[in-house]
Amino acid sequence: MNETPSRGSGAAMDELYAEAHHWEVNTGGExxxxxxxxxxxxxxxxxxxxxxxxxxxxxxxxxxxxxxxxxxxxxxxxxxxxxxxxxxDFWMLSLLLLFFAILLAVVTALVGRAYCGYxxxxxxxxxxxxxxxxxxxxxxxxxxxxxxxxxxxxxxxxxxxxxxxxxxxxxxxxxxxxxxxxxxxxxxxxxxxxxxxxxxxxxxxxxxxxxxxxxxxxxxxxxxxxxPYARIQGVMLDKSTVVPAYDEARGEPRGRLQKGQSSADRTVGDCVDCNQCVAVCPTGVDIRNGQQEGCITCGLCIDACDAVMDKVGKPRGLIRYASLDEVEGKPVKPMLMRARVWVYTGILALALAGIMYGLSSLEAIEVKVLHERAPLFVQLSDGSVQNKYTLKVLNKSEQDLTVRISAESSAPIILLGAEEPLLTRSGEVTPMIVFVKIKRSDLPGETLPVTFHATTTLSDNTEIAAERESAFFGPSR
Known part of the structure; x- marks a missing residue:
């Protein structure tokens, strides 16, 4: 069933009508x-x-x-x-979605709706x-x-x-x-x-x-x-995109092959008007009328046409994968010479590199350190300075783990509250409150870097470690 726009005035509308008249859009009537x-x-x-x-x-x-x-x-x-x-770690999902979105754009720009067809x-x-x-x-x-x-x-x-x-x-x-x-x-x-x-x-x-x-x-x-992809794919194609295309210069004018007539005696084009390309199309379009919304670039019309060409003794390729520039006899720029191919490839490479980095850097445990803000420090009666921290240990493994917490700094420190290992459940964040104490005479300034370590051993005896740096605060001198 053909769907055509109402006719308007002017040469532009006449040209649009003439083009749309040859588009096959099945609206469900058959x-x-x-x-x-x-x-x-x-x-x-x-x-x-x-x-x-x-x-x-x-x-x-x-x-x-x-x-x-x-x-x-x-x-x-x-x-x-x-x-x-x-x-x-869901930032990797964003990169994965970006990768497939750009990949779809690349495929469409280069070879049309190959995703749709295959x-x-x-x-x-x-x-x-x-x-x-x-x-x-x-x-x-x-x-x-x-x-x-x-x-x-x-x-x-x-x-x-x-x-x-x-x-x-x-x-x-x-x-x-x-x-x-x-x-x-x-x-x-x-x-x-x-x-x-x-x-x-x-x-x-x-x-x-x-x-x-x-x-x-x-x-x-x-x-x-x-x-929605069928609607936007038209703006993603250009004359260099490779799609199933009918060689009009070779095929026209069409004419049926008469009984007893050899292909050499024909005075018309190679297209015998058998309509086999239409018969095999899953969306019912006639590729001989050019690229259309319904064409999903599956290539089945190419198989049908090649089979007919074999029977009538004509070379294959009357319908073939080709760009509009190639069909019109214009110079064809190789894919690797097109700027957008390199731009798309660069984006794909960056997204893929990010995903691979994320997967390779995943550890069984992750530790975060939150420093107590009120107060930043406490001066004890023995003259030492104490800071309070909340450690949050994330267990990313598929088993419950016993995690040991330790801390180190350039000055001698005492870690309190981490004497016993911390039991962490699989897939859960387990908090732990610890205190770090330093003699005031050992403090080189108002702040001092402190690194917390979390270590555990998996069921296969593999030792896993994670660390996070924080700061120790003391009074001004």
Whole structure:
């Protein structure tokens, strides 16, 4: 179904109308039953989609006897292959989000909506759903015929089976999502006996029916009307962006290949107007009318066109991945010679370096020192000066730890209140009040640096230490 703007006056409006008239925007008036054809880009699409197996299988991966990746939101702990990330380290999440946001911008600027065509969960799930539909209902003409056929036992049987499988996939999607946060083992133990909490059942139900609705019913309508990325991607492309493109100079004027006619006898372009590129498009656009909002750059039209070119004895590449400059015969600047590629790469490198630094610098314990402000110091009867400190020890490990506290300075000091080790619970901050005493004659000035040390030993006999510097205050001389 074509959606065109109302005509206005002037040459600009006439040109806009002429361009928009060739845009295919399915507004939901018909169901697109895309044809499936084998080919290079179809194989790449399946391989890229297989990345989502991590989503289903990841919760069952074990690390040191525990779930390798677990986002324990109730306890505010995030376990990543033996590393526990607490809310205090969430600055790394900001860098991670920045990394993926810039990566998406880089990919779009260089190769168009490759994420949409090969990795987007909506695209992948819709592709799986329509594959199941094809296996049960047949080819696109057979599916259209079945949709229009009167209700009978066979139609009911096929439709019920299809929708049941769709709902099962939706349930597995929701169940797998919750397993990342609840834990795969506990979820299997609690879910089917009614011991899980309401949030778990609500989340699984939401994902089940959401997946069923978006991938089974709305399909390409999500890309057209619900996804904000489809709206902004147009401003991220330029003439150097590589996208599926139709070589108009080679293909036009179009003309069907007559029976008994060889391709050498044709006086028209290479395009035989077979419409196979349209038939295989999951969003129903005609790539021969140029880049459009509905094109998700999946490359399936390239496979279809190459197959037809092979049959009529013409070289492949009538539709191919190319930039607008290349199609128009203009000089093409290599990607590495474009300034924005280096800018994007620099931002990505900085974000990734920050994430790697954060992960590598995570320690099992962290100590903070708060100096008592009122009063800053107390003069004792024996002539010494005493300061009060509150130590806060954060246990980032997955086990309870016994932490020993010590302090050192350039002057002789006495640490009080830390004679016994401090028991810290996993993922919790444990406070401790200590006093530091120094003879007044040993004070070199009004302030003196003091370093507090926290040491502990893990279950594997690995010794972990953390330190924090503070200051000791005394009277003026």
């Amino acid at each position: 169901t697109i039953h895309a044809k499936r054809m084998p080919g290079k880009w179809r194989r790449i699409k399946w391989l890229a989609s297989s990345v989502w197996l991590i989503f289903f299988l990841g919760p069952y991966l074990r690390w040191n006897g525990n779930q390798a990746v677990l986002f324990d939101i109730p306890n505010r702990k995030y376990h990543l292959f033996g590393v526990t990330v607490l809310p205090q 990795f987007c969960f909506q695209t992948v799930w819709t592709d799986v759903f329509t594959w199941i539909e094809e296996k049960l209902e047949g080819s696109p003409p057979q599916r259209r015929k079945l949709d229009k056929a009167p209700l009978d036992a066979r139609k009911v049987r096929v439709k019920v089976l299809k929708h049941a499988i769709w709902l099962l996939i939706g349930f597995l999607t929701g169940f797998s999502f919750v397993a990342w946060f609840y834990g795969a083992g506990p979820l299997w133990r609690d879910f089917f006996v009614g011991d899980a909490n309401v949030a778990v059942y609500a989340s699984v139900a939401l994902f089940t029916f959401g997946t069923y609705l978006l991938a089974g019913w709305l399909r390409e309508q999500v890309c057209f009307w619900l996804c």
